[in-house]
Amino acid sequence: MEEDNKPVMFAMLADSRRSKYAIPEDGVYDNLMEEIFDPNPLRSHVITLHLYVEYWLDKILNGIGAEKIDRMTFNKKVNHLNNKEIIEEDLYSNIVAINRLRNVYAHELDLEKANKKVMILLQKMKIDPYFVTTDDDLFRSVCLQSMMLLEATFANGCKSPRLSDFPDEKVRDKLLKDGKLFWQECEITDIEEHGYISQYQLRCPLCLKGVIEREKDKTPGFKESFMGACNVCGLSGNGSTLELETVSSEHIDKIINQSENGPNKSN
Numbered sequence: 498m499e500e501d502n503k504p505v506m507f508a509m510l511a512d513s514r515r516s517k518y519a520i521p522e523d524g525v526y527d528n529l530m531e532e533i534f535d536p537n538p539l540r541s542h543v544i545t546l547h548l549y550v551e552y553w554l555d556k557i558l559n560g561i562g563a564e565k566i567d568r569m570t571f572n573k574k575v576n577h578l579n580n581k582e583i584i585e586e587d588l589y590s591n592i593v594a595i596n597r598l599r600n601v602y603a604h605e606l607d608l609e610k611a612n613k614k615v616m617i618l619l620q621k622m623k624i625d626p627y628f629v630t631t632d633d634d635l636f637r638s639v640c641l642q643s644m645m646l647l648e649a650t651f652a653n654g655c656k657s658p659r660l661s662d663f664p665d666e667k668v669r670d671k672l673l674k675d676g677k678l679f680w681q682e683c684e685i686t687d688i689e690e691h692g693y694i695s696q697y698q699l700r701c702p703l704c705l706k707g708v709i710e711r712e713k714d715k716t717p718g719f720k721e722s723f724m725g726a727c728n729v730c731g732l733s734g735n736g737s738t739l740e741l742e743t744v745s746s747e748h749i750d751k752i753i754n755q756s757e758n759g760p761n762k763s764n
């Protein structure tokens with residue numbers, strides 16, 4: 498906004514020349530004018546996104562028949578849902594961090610101090626491996642991801658839709674039948690993004706015990722995928738596809754027999 502468009506304000510209460518408080522040396526009014534006429538987008542984004550996350554918390558609380566929701570604090574809402582195991586740990590800790598971050602901006606006048614605290618909180622936030630985004634604003638991504646997970650929880654009859662019932666057996670049957678499996682059909686347990694490089698951790702679809710690492714390099718003009726091998730059974734593949742022939746047939750029989758006789762067998 499143009500300097501000329503800012504209104505002039507002053508108070509004729511006392512002779513300001515005699516008051517040591519007349520012009521605060523820390524420039525608090527300068528900051529105020531700047532925040533009113535040229536608001537810091539981060540402060541308003543954080544407070545707005547927080548409100549939208551709360552919208553879904555309220556929907557779920559309503560859905561499970563919680564009482565006096567409008568008198569609950571944000572923290573109480575999220576703790577209530579966590580205690581009832583409606584939202585799992587990663588989502589819970591992200592929402593707690595969203596709330597802390599919001600409180601920093603809601604209570605800290607000094608934006609420079611606020612930004613320092615925010616950076617520490619941002620490091621605790623985690624992108625869900627099943628959430629895909631091209632947004633490099635981590636806070637915005639975590640808020641939108643949290644909203645989508647909460648919406649999915651609401652749509653699932655207010656129960657967590659998470660992967661506790663991943664169809665391991667079905668995926669393994671497909672691998673045994675077709676001899677190969679596209680990496681995205683496996684259970685993705687973690688993702689880390691480093692610039693153009695995405696590192697995924699997959700639960701091994703054969704032994705169900707080991708971890709297979711997959712890396713995707715999206716550097717422009719240099720697209721490539723690398724597939725590691727299962728640290729337990731050795732299953733591996735080529736780029737994006739896991740191939741059964743990377744494990745000997747005797748070993749496969751042993752793995753299948755073991756899990757069929759083991760305590761983890763699910764019908």
Ligand SMILES: [Zn+2]
Nearest residue numbers: 701704727730
């Ligand atoms: Zn394995």
